[in-house]
Amino acid sequence: MSEVIHTIEQMKEFSKKAILAQKSIGFVPTMGYLHEGHLSLIQKARSQNDIVVVSIFVNPLQFAPNEDFNTYPRDFEKDRILCEQNGVDVIFYPGYEEMYPQSYQTYVEVSFLSKPLEGKSRPTHFKGVTTIVLKLFNIVKPTRAYFGKKDAQQLIIIKKMVEDLNLDVEIVPCEIKRDADGLALSSRNVYLNAKERSQAICLKKALDKAKELIDAKIYDSQTIIQNMKNVINSYDLARIDYISINSTDCLSELKEVVLGKTLISLAVFFGKTRLIDNMWI
Template structure:
């Protein structure tokens, strides 16, 4: 596996591969890889000749008081795991390489970034779309792979790619969960024993909500209240939001007739966890 830190060098290398007709699959990450990331790399390896994985903790998507400095990092481990999963190229730029002195340009998707995580993390998606658009320009992939766990992010990226006429196929892959149902996340490492035990309520509440819909419940408010009630039974849980939204516009729905996204964000101690599930009304 080749490892690059400089934009000029990776662009040169991948440019030669593209000239030879190679297809490129791209998996952008912030590192501290877990099975969710590795599943994306495996999907990419099945579809493409070359698999590029980026490891870059992007400062522009963190707000004041968030965990930028504490975000877990272990590059040697990431290199080993990425290679084992099928990555052929790793891109690990420094912040100064991606945002040199005098940097002034940002990419922003409107409306759908103001709900869910965007409501409580202002500026977050501006940072996400900026860094992803830069990475797309650097890597020039045929396909890019994202996880369903970050559902809003995937929807926002798809909108950006469509609106800016980027010739990239966005592939969203299923959530990978721990054996007890907790969605895998690099931030799970922050949880203490009690927090970890109680955090499983997130997936449990989502599975319950989907079952309610499958059994014919259409009242979104009733379902939302049931989720909140279940989560609040865990004393360490502090709800940021619970929302049931249209899968394209991300606006709240009152009656569930079509496919919806049920999404939530909950803090356990200082750790903010997100999870979601898709469901379709009968």
């Protein structure tokens, strides 16, 4: 049975006992509506720790007013069953008032890394992410926390926050999970209609094209990005937000791919739905 905890106080009490008993805590922070991507994080946490905690909290702070906070998919009962089936010990499922009481006013920001890529399209997003993640770390006190590479910039920013603020948690990056046709799993994929869904594979196709060029020793970023654009533009419902080639350490734009240190990432709209994908080279 996964225990469901709603209050910060009870969650802290649980973690305090675990730490005094010298047990390791693996933590998977989520916004719920769990899919195979989340489950792979949970399974990794399960294999590496004494205790596994999953949080489910759709964090209003990381959505801009024009974004999909209200319509973001939620299904706690299904999530609870999936957690049970995957050996989760505790589901931390707090209410909004619990996490952000009325006088709430403290924010954490990782400045430079939050500006490019997703930050350009979503300028307040990462401030919301780092704030909630720091709060969750302080409440759950994990030994290790698991983040998917799908949200590549988020992962890089959280690692930086942990380093800068001298936190003790180890950040464990996890591989992107994909549907059979290559679409990266995302809770937002449910927004796609049938035709959009069939075309959504273009993000992976563009990344495959990039990989093909790099394997042929073509490292020039302009060339790679142009080829990726061509792939996306051959799908009539796809509208490119960005395609970018950046260093994985400071996210600066790269003129040439540097093997082992490069992030190729893109965001593509299908109607109002915005999908992201990436590849670490």
